[in-house]
Amino acid sequence: MPLLDSTLPLAAAPMAGGPSSLPLATAVTRAGGFAFLPAGYLSAEAFEADLAAAHGTGQPFGVNLFVPQPGAIAPDTYRAYATTIRGEAEALGVDLLAEPRHDDDAWREKIALLVARPVPVVSLTFGLPDRADIAALRAAGSRVLATVTTPDEARAAEEAGVDGLIVQGPAAGGHSGTFDPRRPIPEVATDTDTADVVRAVAAATRLPLVAAGGVDGPGAVRALLAAGAEAVAVGTLLLRATEAGTSATHRAALADPGFDSTVVTHCFTGRPARALRNGFVERHHAAAPYGYPELHHLTRDLRRAAGRAGDPHRLHLWAGTGWRSAQARPAGEIVRELVAEL
Numbered sequence: 190m191p192l193l194d195s196t197l198p199l200a201a202a203p204m205a206g207g208p209s210s211l212p213l214a215t216a217v218t219r220a221g222g223f224a225f226l227p228a229g230y231l232s233a234e235a236f237e238a239d240l241a242a243a244h245g246t247g248q249p250f251g252v253n254l255f256v257p258q259p260g261a262i263a264p265d266t267y268r269a270y271a272t273t274i275r276g277e278a279e280a281l282g283v284d285l286l287a288e289p290r291h292d293d294d295a296w297r298e299k300i301a302l303l304v305a306r307p308v309p310v311v312s313l314t315f316g317l318p319d320r321a322d323i324a325a326l327r328a329a330g331s332r333v334l335a336t337v338t339t340p341d342e343a344r345a346a347e348e349a350g351v352d353g354l355i356v357q358g359p360a361a362g363g364h365s366g367t368f369d370p371r372r373p374i375p376e377v378a379t380d381t382d383t384a385d386v387v388r389a390v391a392a393a394t395r396l397p398l399v400a401a402g403g404v405d406g407p408g409a410v411r412a413l414l415a416a417g418a419e420a421v422a423v424g425t426l427l428l429r430a431t432e433a434g435t436s437a438t439h440r441a442a443l444a445d446p447g448f449d450s451t452v453v454t455h456c457f458t459g460r461p462a463r464a465l466r467n468g469f470v471e472r473h474h475a476a477a478p479y480g481y482p483e484l485h486h487l488t489r490d491l492r493r494a495a496g497r498a499g500d501p502h503r504l505h506l507w508a509g510t511g512w513r514s515a516q517a518r519p520a521g522e523i524v525r526e527l528v529a530e531l
């Protein structure tokens with residue numbers, strides 16, 4: 190049985206924080222692709238409302254969850270970084286949280302909601318949860334996919350009982366799903382990096398694979414399918430889509446020739462993520478500690494204020510290496526073009 194309920198081997202990757210709107214998901218599904226909706230960062234109440242709205246469309250879709258992280262940052266380290274970035278917050282008139290805040294992204298509540306109202310596919314990122322949670326989602330009728338970035342993570346996920354894998358290459362935009370945030374994400378040397386990871390994972394497990402990371406056009410989709418993936422997920426290429434919920438500041442930056450590279454950095458959230466290199470990255474990447482979700486909570490209000498103020502140099506501008514190919518067009522056109530020559 191295929192992992193995704195779609196006629197095309199193409200998925201809209203989950204993009205938490207706004208970009209993956211329900212209109213985007215609907216447009217991708219109508220075009221024959223499969224859409225993942227993000228649950229990350231949402232309160233249980235907000236996720237319940239999104240889940241109900243998505244069920245209301247009558248279309249199949251996937252839900253993506255952030256696996257809870259262990260509290261990892263020492264309070265002194267947190268306070269030192271808060272002091273380092275205080276000027277950024279002051280420039281936007283924002284107060285920073287004085288003490289580290291930890292949470293589990295309402296994990297238990299989201300699992301309970303998905304067990305009560307199952308969806309065809311649930312994908313996980315940031316590691317593996319208890320086997321019991323995977324089993325509960327599967328018992329409710331969902332196929333469970335784990336995001337992995339290495340063959341070792343793939344073996345661990347297979348061992349934990351998932352149905353398939355999202356193989357995320359180092360070129361991917363946004364957070365890496367790496368199980369170990371301190372492991373350096375490999376430099377992207379060539380266009381085939383994600384395909385290399387797909388081949389290595391395919392050799393390490395028998396699970397079906399969806400590939401993601403750095404797709405910049407139909408050639409990359411073909412290469413990932415040829416490497417052994419049964420479908421390809423794209424994120425960055427949909428960030429400027431008409432139906433996406435991407436902020437105006439983020440959209441403008443993606444189209445701004447003044448931004449000339451992407452970089453993997455943990456300076457915004459304490460977890461590695463690929464973003465356009467901007468002023469905040471230049472100023473703080475080197476000194477930033479690890480610690481998700483504490484750093485996410487530390488910088489959240491400042492990033493929100495930057496987005497509202499149209500300040501792209503204090504915002505996390507998530508982008509994969511294919512960002513220059515992201516177009517401001519209807520998502521259905523983007524999807525159809527990506528698979529036109531399969």
Ligand SMILES: Cc1cc2nc3c(=O)[nH]c(=O)nc-3n(C[C@H](O)[C@H](O)[C@H](O)COP(=O)(O)O)c2cc1C
Nearest residue numbers: 202204205314361362363402403423424425507509
């Ligand atoms: C703005 C943005 C938000 C993202 N949010 C999530 C998320 O909530 N959950 C997740 O598993 N992956 C997330 N990702 C990663 C994507 O699922 C996917 O791996 C990535 O977009 C693929 O690489 P590409 O952006 O080069 O196409 C995000 C990526 C972006 C660009």
